[in-house]
Amino acid sequence: MSILIQQVHKYYHNLHALSEIDFNIPQGCFFGLLGPNGAGKSTLINIIAGLVYATQGTISVMGHDVRQQWRQARQSLGVVPQELVYDPFFTVNELLRLQSGYFGLGRRNQPWIKELLEILDLSDKTKVTMGHLSGGMKRRALIAQALVHKPPIIVLDEPTAGVDVELRQMIWAFSKRLHQEGHTIILTTHYLEEAETLCEQIAILDQGKMIALDTTHALLGRYPYRMLKLNLTTQNIKIPSTLAEKVQSLTQNELILKLHREHDPIGAILETLRDAGIHFTDLHTEEPNLEDVFISLTHREKS
């Protein structure tokens, strides 16, 4: 296991920010940590990284307790912080050399720093101070900083929040590459599509508690509905009573039905519609996505 989390609680005065968190992250896994704002994702990430101390419980990283064997635990982790934080005095190259030095790595690590700068397309910005870089470049420099000591586990705390499409694609491709090279990746994100595309396993936190932990495939399977969308040609239709409770939305020219995968065979539904004199030009189905699962688990209304 790369990370073992056992009975972790965190209190901030009276606020129970994390409650009884207990799960493991296997080695080489692309792991997603999801949850609404204030769910406790960042608190958990910070406890794993040693930035915050848990009130109760233990966490080990690659077999090293984050409180007792913190040196080894920190050597195993590379954290890309959520905020674009940087020391304004130094250039990109200086910051990478310093970060490498904090991990006890001297000049011999310079070739790797050079390689990182090339991979992240920062080679022509090495002498620029962080304050003069664009937001996207700052984000890339932070990724480089997290990887400077070649950690086996990489934590990406909402890496694509507020970035443009191009950079998001770049971050996705890069994190996939790191995963293929054998790194364990822990990703927190608000974008469910992102977690669905990248993650093999997902934990969902809500109000400091873990409400789901499963493979992405199994989580998607937990939501047994799919949508049937019909482009109507008939105006002012009357929905048959057997379908009434399946109607998700109905406009002048579009009808969306929420169908149970096993109990509502599409053939039978279409026949019922035809019998009711409802005609359409086109139809298509939509499989559930993580957003549906997420909303059904956190009991929130779809916006």
Next chain:
Amino acid sequence: MNWYGLYTLFSKEVWRFLKVAIQTLLTPIVTVLLYLLVFSSVLSSHVQVYESVDYAAFLVPGLIMMTIIQNAFANTSSSLFQAKTIGSIVFILLAPLSSWECYLAYVGAAVVRGLLVGIGVWIAALWFVHLPLHNLLILLIFSILGSAILGTLGIIGAIVSEKWDHLSAFQNFVILPLSFLSGVFYSVNNLPGIWREISHYNPFFYMIDGFRYGFLGVSDVPIITSLWITTIFMILVAAICLRILQTGYKVRG
């Protein structure tokens, strides 16, 4: 021990103040020279603290030490507080650096800045004042102890403060009065009773008095007393600072 990590953090802190050397080295030197110009030209004909010592020669060691300790405090407090407020402290917290290693790196850089500014003031003052040199080792010991103490207080101040206002209050209401009332401009023996008594409870007084002994060979209290008290004060503030760092107070949530 992560020696290379410690060395890197130390050199980063030195590098940081060298990148803004006008503000961190040149400005304090010029400020002290202005003090020297004003005080020595106005007071030198009226005040004599020790026999056979000019007031200007009495004043310069105090001013040098005051500059050393104020700059040592400024170095750790501003660097750490800035890192805390902008969030870049995270890169140090994520690194395998112990409280001891961080402490030594920050205080080491504060000592270097203190000594550089001190040497700068000394050299500049030599143009104006004839200054004897009694014992270089004593000078070195007191300037290192003084800057290490204030560097340590700077770390404590930066950690405890939640906004710039708190830090500046710590600097203006604690550090500044203690250094001004420590006998930089006068001998505490010339003060009236109660004020003389109070001055003996000010640990900064012993730093200044011991440091001045290194130049003049005379002091208000025996040099060994100053050395003891300064050393004990150093150990005390270091212990408090390390305890704060180890518990992660206000830093590791």
